[in-house]
Amino acid sequence: SASSSARLTDAGAVGDGPMALLDVLYLDTTYAAPRWNFPSQEEAVAMLAEVVRLEMAREPLTLFLVGSYQIGKEKAIDAVARASGGRALLS
Numbered sequence: 001s002a003s004s005s006a007r008l009t010d011a012g013a014v015g016d017g018p019m020a021l022l023d024v025l026y027l028d029t030t031y032a033a034p035r036w037n038f039p040s041q042e043e044a045v046a047m048l049a050e051v052v053r054l055e056m057a058r059e060p061l062t063l064f065l066v067g068s069y070q071i072g073k074e075k076a077i078d079a080v081a082r083a084s085g086g087r088a089l090l091s
Contacts, residue, residue, distance in 0.1 A: 045079045052083035 031038070039047065055062050064080045066073070081088035 041075060045075050048076055049079045049083035052080050056084050 038044075052064060055064075062084075064084065064086075066076050066080055077088045080086075
């Protein structure tokens, strides 16, 4: 069996152990349809920061609670903290 730290290459799976080939590969293509057109991470983070800046202008004492899936929690929380001039706690 292939090592749990195996890396895929053109030749197959290569890891700490002997050469192994894939028997089955499952792909999640939920969002592969052309109708799903997501912005890049950079665009999504910039949009999030703009929303925060607008809300801070409207209500300076706003508390932002951030949950994210596509752009990564750290990037999203960093964008909110920077745009608001505040601090962030990540756990």
